[in-house]
Amino acid sequence: MKLIIAYIRPERLNAVKQELYAAKIFNMSVTNVLGSGRQKGFTETYRGVVVEVNLLKKVRLEIGVNDDFVQPAIDAIKKGAQTGKEGDGVIFVLEIADAMRIRTEEKGPAAMG
Numbered sequence: 001m002k003l004i005i006a007y008i009r010p011e012r013l014n015a016v017k018q019e020l021y022a023a024k025i026f027n028m029s030v031t032n033v034l035g036s037g038r039q040k041g042f043t044e045t046y047r048g049v050v051v052e053v054n055l056l057k058k059v060r061l062e063i064g065v066n067d068d069f070v071q072p073a074i075d076a077i078k079k080g081a082q083t084g085k086e087g088d089g090v091i092f093v094l095e096i097a098d099a100m101r102i103r104t105e106e107k108g109p110a111a112m113g
Contacts, residue, residue: 001064001108001112004065006077008058013030024072025072027113035055037090067109099111099112
């Protein structure tokens with residue numbers, strides 16, 4: 001079992017969700033976050049004052065999957081999020097030691113669905 005964490009552009013969320021649904025991956029958590037990476041932010045002028053924006057809006061996806069779905073999930077995220085420009089995001093894959101579905105008390109891969 002793996003936990004996939006992806007940081008993507010907010011405007012690419014719908015495209016990523018559609019690709020995940022097409023890959024039969026429906027379980028996900030989505031959070032709006034602020035962060036900085038290689039983009040390093042930008043400067044803009046607001047009412048004559050130069051403002052430096054260091055933290056950019058991103059979306060964090062968390063997806064718990066069984067091992068058979070790791071590569072399809074990564075491929076779906078990549079396909080939906082990729083624009084070819086800096087700031088497309090990053091994907092992390094972490095090992096899950098155990099999982100339990102609260103309602104049925106199923107454990108391990110059966111809890112992942």
